[in-house]
Amino acid sequence: MDSAAIAGLILVVGIAVFLLMGAPISVGVGLSAMAALFVILGVQNGVLTSAQRVYGGINSFPLLAIPFFVLAGVIMNNGGIAVRLIGAAKVMVGKMPGSLAQTNVAANALFGAVSGSAVAAAAAIGSTMGPLQAKEKYDKNFAAAVNIASAPSGMLIPPSNLMIVYSLVSGSSIAAMFVAGYIPGLLWAGACMVVVYLYARKRPELKSTGRIGFGAGAKIMLEAAPALLLIVVVIGGILAGIFTPTEGSCIAVVYSLALSFIYRSIKVRQLPGMLMDATRTTAVVMFLIGVSSIMGFVLSFAKIPALVSSAMFGLSSNPVILLLMISAVLLVVGCFMDPTPAVLIFTPIFLPIAMSFGINPVHFGIIMVFNLCIGTITPPVGPVLFIGVKVAGLRIEDVFRRLMPFFGVLVVVFLFVLFVPSLSMWLPTTLGLVKP
Amino acid sequence: ATPSGSSTTAAAPVATTVFKVAFNQPETHPEYIALKAMGERLKQRTNGAYSIDVFPNETLGAQADTIQSVQSGTIAMSVIGGSLLESLNPDFVVFDLPYVFTSQAQQRAVTNDPAVVSGLYSSLDSKGVHVLGAFYGGVRNVYNKTKPINTPADLAGMKIRVMQSDTNIEMMKLMGGTGTPMGQGDVYTAIQSGVLDGGENNELIYSTLKHDEIAPYYSYTRHLMVPDYLIINPEIFNGMPAADQKIFQEELVKAIDQENTEFGAQVDAAITAAKAAGAKFNEVDTAAFQKAVAPLTESKLTDDVTRKIYAQVQAAAK
Amino acid sequence: MNAFKNALDRILTWVCVALFAVLVVDVSYQVFVRQVLNQPSGWSEVLATYLFIWLGLFGSALMFGERGHIAVDFAVRKLPEKVQIVVAVIVQLAILTFISLVLVWGGFRVVGLSWDQNLPGLPVNVGPLYLALPISGIVTVFYTLYHLVRIVTGAERAVNLDAEPELL
Ligand code: NA
Ligand code: NA
Numbered sequence: 044m045d046s047a048a049i050a051g052l053i054l055v056v057g058i059a060v061f062l063l064m065g066a067p068i069s070v071g072v073g074l075s076a077m078a079a080l081f082v083i084l085g086v087q088n089g090v091l092t093s094a095q096r097v098y099g100g101i102n103s104f105p106l107l108a109i110p111f112f113v114l115a116g117v118i119m120n121n122g123g124i125a126v127r128l129i130g131a132a133k134v135m136v137g138k139m140p141g142s143l144a145q146t147n148v149a150a151n152a153l154f155g156a157v158s159g160s161a162v163a164a165a166a167a168i169g170s171t172m173g174p175l176q177a178k179e180k181y182d183k184n185f186a187a188a189v190n191i192a193s194a195p196s197g198m199l200i201p202p203s204n205l206m207i208v209y210s211l212v213s214g215s216s217i218a219a220m221f222v223a224g225y226i227p228g229l230l231w232a233g234a235c236m237v238v239v240y241l242y243a244r245k246r247p248e249l250k251s252t253g254r255i256g257f258g259a260g261a262k263i264m265l266e267a268a269p270a271l272l273l274i275v276v277v278i279g280g281i282l283a284g285i286f287t288p289t290e291g292s293c294i295a296v297v298y299s300l301a302l303s304f305i306y307r308s309i310k311v312r313q314l315p316g317m318l319m320d321a322t323r324t325t326a327v328v329m330f331l332i333g334v335s336s337i338m339g340f341v342l343s344f345a346k347i348p349a350l351v352s353s354a355m356f357g358l359s360s361n362p363v364i365l366l367l368m369i370s371a372v373l374l375v376v377g378c379f380m381d382p383t384p385a386v387l388i389f390t391p392i393f394l395p396i397a398m399s400f401g402i403n404p405v406h407f408g409i410i411m412v413f414n415l416c417i418g419t420i421t422p423p424v425g426p427v428l429f430i431g432v433k434v435a436g437l438r439i440e441d442v443f444r445r446l447m448p449f450f451g452v453l454v455v456v457f458l459f460v461l462f463v464p465s466l467s468m469w470l471p472t473t474l475g476l477v478k479p
Numbered sequence: 480a481t482p483s484g485s486s487t488t489a490a491a492p493v494a495t496t497v498f499k500v501a502f503n504q505p506e507t508h509p510e511y512i513a514l515k516a517m518g519e520r521l522k523q524r525t526n527g528a529y530s531i532d533v534f535p536n537e538t539l540g541a542q543a544d545t546i547q548s549v550q551s552g553t554i555a556m557s558v559i560g561g562s563l564l565e566s567l568n569p570d571f572v573v574f575d576l577p578y579v580f581t582s583q584a585q586q587r588a589v590t591n592d593p594a595v596v597s598g599l600y601s602s603l604d605s606k607g608v609h610v611l612g613a614f615y616g617g618v619r620n621v622y623n624k625t626k627p628i629n630t631p632a633d634l635a636g637m638k639i640r641v642m643q644s645d646t647n648i649e650m651m652k653l654m655g656g657t658g659t660p661m662g663q664g665d666v667y668t669a670i671q672s673g674v675l676d677g678g679e680n681n682e683l684i685y686s687t688l689k690h691d692e693i694a695p696y697y698s699y700t701r702h703l704m705v706p707d708y709l710i711i712n713p714e715i716f717n718g719m720p721a722a723d724q725k726i727f728q729e730e731l732v733k734a735i736d737q738e739n740t741e742f743g744a745q746v747d748a749a750i751t752a753a754k755a756a757g758a759k760f761n762e763v764d765t766a767a768f769q770k771a772v773a774p775l776t777e778s779k780l781t782d783d784v785t786r787k788i789y790a791q792v793q794a795a796a797k
Numbered sequence: 798m799n800a801f802k803n804a805l806d807r808i809l810t811w812v813c814v815a816l817f818a819v820l821v822v823d824v825s826y827q828v829f830v831r832q833v834l835n836q837p838s839g840w841s842e843v844l845a846t847y848l849f850i851w852l853g854l855f856g857s858a859l860m861f862g863e864r865g866h867i868a869v870d871f872a873v874r875k876l877p878e879k880v881q882i883v884v885a886v887i888v889q890l891a892i893l894t895f896i897s898l899v900l901v902w903g904g905f906r907v908v909g910l911s912w913d914q915n916l917p918g919l920p921v922n923v924g925p926l927y928l929a930l931p932i933s934g935i936v937t938v939f940y941t942l943y944h945l946v947r948i949v950t951g952a953e954r955a956v957n958l959d960a961e962p963e964l965l
Contacts, residue, residue, distance in 0.1 A: 061888075061891065062869050063869075063872050063873075064872075064873065064884050064887060064888055064891075065868050065869060065870035065872065065873035065884065065885075065888060065956065066868060066888040066891050066892070067861075067866030067867060067868045067888075067892065068866070068867050068868060068869065069866055069867070070866070070888075070891055070892050070895050071891075073895050073899065074891055074894065074895040077895065077898065077899055084553055087551075088551050088552065088553040090898050090899055090902050090903035090906065091547070091548075091551050091553065091903050091906045091907060091910075092548065092551075092553050092903075093898075093899040093903050094899050094900065094902075094903025094904045094906065094907050094930055095540065095544050095547060095548070095903070095907050096540065096544075097899060097900070097930065098850065098907065098927060098929075098930055099540050099541060099544045101849070101850050101853050101854075102541070102846060102850055103662075103846070104662050104665075104842055104845065104846050105662065105665070106849070107820070107824065107845060107846070107849050110817065110820070110849065110852065111821070111824070114817070114821075216667065216668060217665075218668045281668075281672070282672060283672060283673070284669070284671075284672030284673030284674045285674070285828075285832055286674065286828050286832070287661070287665045287668070287669055287674060288665075288668075289665070289824075290824055290827065290828045293821060293824035293825055293828070294825075294828065296821055297821070297825055314818075315810075315811075315814045318813070318814045318817045318818060319810060319813065319814060321817070322813045322814075322817055322852065322856040322859070323856065323859075323860060323863075323865060325852070325853065325856060326813075326852070326853055326854075326855075326856025326857040326859065326860050327856075327857070327860055327865065327866050327867055329849075329852075329853030329854075329856070329857065330853065330854075330857035330860075330866065331867070333853070337899075339538075340538075340539065340540070343534065343538035343539065344499075344534075344538075344539065379869060380869065381867055384867070422871075475671060476668065476671075543923070546914075547907060547910045547911060550910050551906070551910065565915075566914050566915040566923070567913075567914055567915075569915070607910075636835075638831070638835075638837065643839075643842065643843060644839070645839045645840075648837070648839045657835060657836070657837060658837065658839075659831065659837040660837065660839055660842060661842070662842070674831075
């Protein structure tokens, strides 16, 4: 066996074994990649290159958007912004069947539109909406399932930290990725609304929470306006040329901070705690990105993506079949792994294959993010599922049963996103962010 | 042991030492084409003892990282932009100054003339970096979205993306504009949306990155002609038998020639493509720009080494 | 050992808070001077990148102290408690190996190689900036030994049950 094959074997076996043992994913990936490098470069240069890659992997200005969007999310979470977004969502869904559950879906999409985190959305919106729905005779497990299923839409609707990670590994434009996520993200939320509609239609007791008068509705919208304006300020500022996406993320922090002080919902002495909350999430992700960069080095040094793609082309040369195979692999991976490491690990392997049959990297990014987001609400590793169950105080098994219809619909929507490129590409192409 | 990378038994009768070369541009770049061709000739002439494997698109890390990889012998060689060598030995600044070269041919001659550069190119040997030679890296010109530039006054109020350094910001200020450092990845959107008014780069990058579509006025300020250097780990180079070293040097000269020719051809093709995309090219009042940036050149020639090399470059222009 | 860990936690926490706060100010400054004063800064982007790397590495060390890095522990949770302890010890040893080889040893090598490499835009060399690698490495080595001892002596659970899902 040549050193490339040995390196590849060490990577696959090492990562699998460490993952199963419950080691931090970063350490499992890092240690395996380091050992593979030892085979190729020897120990001395192996440790040097590994250290260099950890540092070089996070030495990137665009990555800074991640801590900023995370921080903005934390501030909004503490700053009473979630409550105002829920108010706005309520006015927007009107008196649809199951309007309270519909409100939950819309509020998650709105929260997603102003922050980069699905977990933060599931926690902030779910903890407020859960008790309200219980009061209105909703099945608790169903209410939690609605919250969980709809929260990941915020990872597709910009801003999205996962998209930033993908841009980094794929080299595609962050602005293009952001804009490309709008339609698939709204489709995700729409799919959840359809499930809620079908569920609530046969349950007259869930019909409506009573209509909101025009005056009251206007007042609620006015209160939520400054929070909703964040979308205009950040995404608008990026598109209008006032700042880059990275700088826009910092503006999101400043804006939500200002807003929270105006709402008088946070105090200065709470700031260090918020900075630390954001540091925790950021640091974990940064370290993961750093060590994944060791793996990226091994992959290119040993030319492993070329081996994988020739193996896959050996199985079939039909693009549709290959795309379905890649999607199936990602769907299974998503069940067991968080989307960020999955994007870091699988983009360098699958993107060249997808590009070889003419798929735009931006479209492929949306395919990956959408697919892996489904994994965030599945056991055994489902962070959105876990947090949603936790804030509702329920059992995973019970909630999971109620989640099944959502999975079905989301997989169908995924197939549309996969095979209808214009769902992802139309907006960025129209805005001139990608070439047709 | 082959610290330069893996030994493989290919079709060649003997084990081949494969020199891994880190490169930050795509496979279509003239430097990639020339180095790859050089590798094939090297393999043939050394009966398969040595060959070259070029890793494009920064797959082995950013240029700054690859310097350390060369120093440690993790990889044998890397292609490095001029400003990075400045960070190791400030004397390299001479070749990075505005209007230091008058033509591509002059740069090609001077930067590969042992009488001028042998001291400079060996100055980093103790740090594990030996400079083998210089490739033509193109000539940088200003482009923007609003109007053709003729004089420094035309750049007034324009934010022009420059490479990340105080020298570049200062240069653009003297040229009349506002130098704005930004990572290349953000530049397209930044020009399109108006964060920036334009940039400055050679015709290849201008066309490849499609900046011609959003900033159609390309004005030949010809302010910078910064070479790219091929660096090698000196231990690896000295580890080659003298005969092979000689072959290596000969083939490198051919590679540099090929790269210069190929670059010219690609510039022509890039100009055609850019014009098709709507770009307009114009000549400028070069003397006015030269005069404007003269103080910068003065301030950078601070010691005898740089002044001597600068004088040699000037002499070669005549 | 506990007192030392608490002190270390507190220092790292304040370092991270300070780095993060400066980061927000720095990038806001960058937008302000460019868009409002029309005087783009030559150093703000470089400074931001380095602040961010230090924040990431020190924050990561702190997270090793909290055993807070994302892990997949559904399989381990199903094991008998005795086996869980053995697995947890192996995991801590794996962390120890990776961190001491890559961050500490590799980190010091990178620092050495780049010590006098100058950095355009900032009045510092590249080498000292790389010190974040070995420093965060040494801190993490301490944290890992701390957890190793506590797991073996039964002072702490083999599987961290309080781990919060962290996700973007
Ligand atoms: Na979002
Ligand atoms: Na999952």
